[in-house]
Amino acid sequence: MGNKPPTGRTVHAERERPVPSSAPEPKYTVPGMTPRTGGDVIQLLNMRLHALNDLALTLKHIHWNVVGPHFIAVHEMLDPQVDSVRDMTDTTAERISTLGGSPHGTPGVLVAERQWEDYAIGRAESIEHLGALDLVYSGVIEDHREAVKATDESDLITQDMLIEQLRSLELFQWFVRAHLESAGGSLSTASAGSEQEAASRAGKQARKQP
Numbered sequence: 001m002g003n004k005p006p007t008g009r010t011v012h013a014e015r016e017r018p019v020p021s022s023a024p025e026p027k028y029t030v031p032g033m034t035p036r037t038g039g040d041v042i043q044l045l046n047m048r049l050h051a052l053n054d055l056a057l058t059l060k061h062i063h064w065n066v067v068g069p070h071f072i073a074v075h076e077m078l079d080p081q082v083d084s085v086r087d088m089t090d091t092t093a094e095r096i097s098t099l100g101g102s103p104h105g106t107p108g109v110l111v112a113e114r115q116w117e118d119y120a121i122g123r124a125e126s127i128e129h130l131g132a133l134d135l136v137y138s139g140v141i142e143d144h145r146e147a148v149k150a151t152d153e154s155d156l157i158t159q160d161m162l163i164e165q166l167r168s169l170e171l172f173q174w175f176v177r178a179h180l181e182s183a184g185g186s187l188s189t190a191s192a193g194s195e196q197e198a199a200s201r202a203g204k205q206a207r208k209q210p
């Protein structure tokens, strides 16, 4: 892994915590990999597991809190994404175990170790949630791509799993972004620095359209 901690989404300076520079070495790992390298990959995967567990919960939160004229379309669009992301959490956690590590799946550990703030939007119109969700997906995808780079030499099997997950995550973000895109191809959320700002910009653009 690089020195830079995973940024996640909408990181607030006061919430940033140092990422431990080394993970505990597992007693064993997969054949052909040293326990030291296995420990590094486990550490990286623990944060990806947090990101995916957080994403699955956030998607359900939006599913429950979306309101307005496009409620049913967005409400129903999200459940297949939840199912897919939950499958990703399972694959990721079991890869950690396969490597000789212990996946941390409890909410307390997730909240203590994550590098990003809780999703910022409560009950809101569908377009506002989609604006904020675009930023959520950007954070998860950027960090997944960093993890792909970090495993390029250490563990191609983990890298393959992450790439497969990215294929779906990027597709789901496109489903979200298609709602935010103008006919000219611009995203209403471009350069938004927070979920609230993205929600507000998405809402404003939608209200401008006839």
Ligand SMILES: [Fe+2]
Binding pocket: 063
């Ligand atoms: Fe439901």
